[in-house]
Amino acid sequence: MISSFFIALREGLEVALILSVILINLARLKRRDLERSLYLGISLGIIFVTIAGFLGLSEASILADQSDIFEAVMMLLASGLIIYFIAWISTGTINVGGQAGNNLGNDLSKFSLVTLGFVTIFRDGLELIVFNLASSTVQIDSFVRGTTAGIFVAVVIAYILLKTSLKLNISILFKILGLILIYFGAEMFAEGFLHLLTLKGEIYETVLMVVYILPALYIFLRKNITKQIYKK
Known part of the structure; x- marks a missing residue:
């Protein structure tokens, strides 16, 4: 039970933090209409991962053997969706008074949020099942x-973060939450490629994370970079 608790806490906390960051950004950008799409994806993820858990109870070792490629694809898909979300929130305008604006350059599709919610839940849920039931x-x-x-x-911790962060300075909060999302995306991007290419070693993981982080940071901080250039 202890090992299952800590594995679930680790996986659950990662999922809860990612989803909390997205919900906070949607709330700050006053796009609560899109929250239902994210919740739908989360619900579908829970349903499918529960089904996968029941199916894997008697065939856990087979599930563990066949899950690597599927998990790698899920990681790469999730990292791509995070980049898409980062690009979207970076187009949201924040006025001088610190209030989130509604004037968004591009609209985030409901389908992408459903997909992101589903993939985030299903990927870590499947990983949790494999870690536990393969033993x-x-x-x-x-x-x-x-x-x-x-x-x-994990949910309690994420809930506390969600409630307290909504009271913080929005401009600072946007930067912090964006960096957190980029880190999680880079981690999934690196792990996904390592799974697909069957590579091992911290050097490969570091290089792949840098490959993801650099363009992601540029997308996220593009407005700030442009402002600094024009100031000069």
Whole structure:
């Protein structure tokens, strides 16, 4: 139960933080109409990962063997969607008074938010199932109790972050949340390629993360960079 708890806490916290960052940005940009699309994707992800969990109870080792490529594709898809979301929130205007504007250069499609919510939940949910059920020593009741407790704690932490962050300075908050999203995207991008290419080693992971982070930072900070150039 203890191992299941900590695995669920780690995976659940990553998912909860990513989704919280997206929800905070939607709230700050006053696009709560898009929250339903994200929640739909989350719900679909929970349903499908639950089905995958039940199917994998008796065939856990097979699930573990066949999940690597699928998980890699999910990671790359999620990292791409995060870049898309970063590009979108960077087009939101923030006025001098610090209020989020509604004048968005490009509209974020509901489908992309449904997909991002689904992929985020399903990827980490599948990883959680594989980590636990691939081990012959894991009892189903211990797995359920530990996983439930770990996810609950992760959700509580994310909820506290969501509520407190909405009261912070918006311009600083946008930058911090954007950087957090970019980091998670880079991590998934690197892990996805490492899974596909069957590479190991921190040097490969670092290089791939840099490949992702540099263009992502440019997209996210493009307006600031342009302003600095024109000032000179």
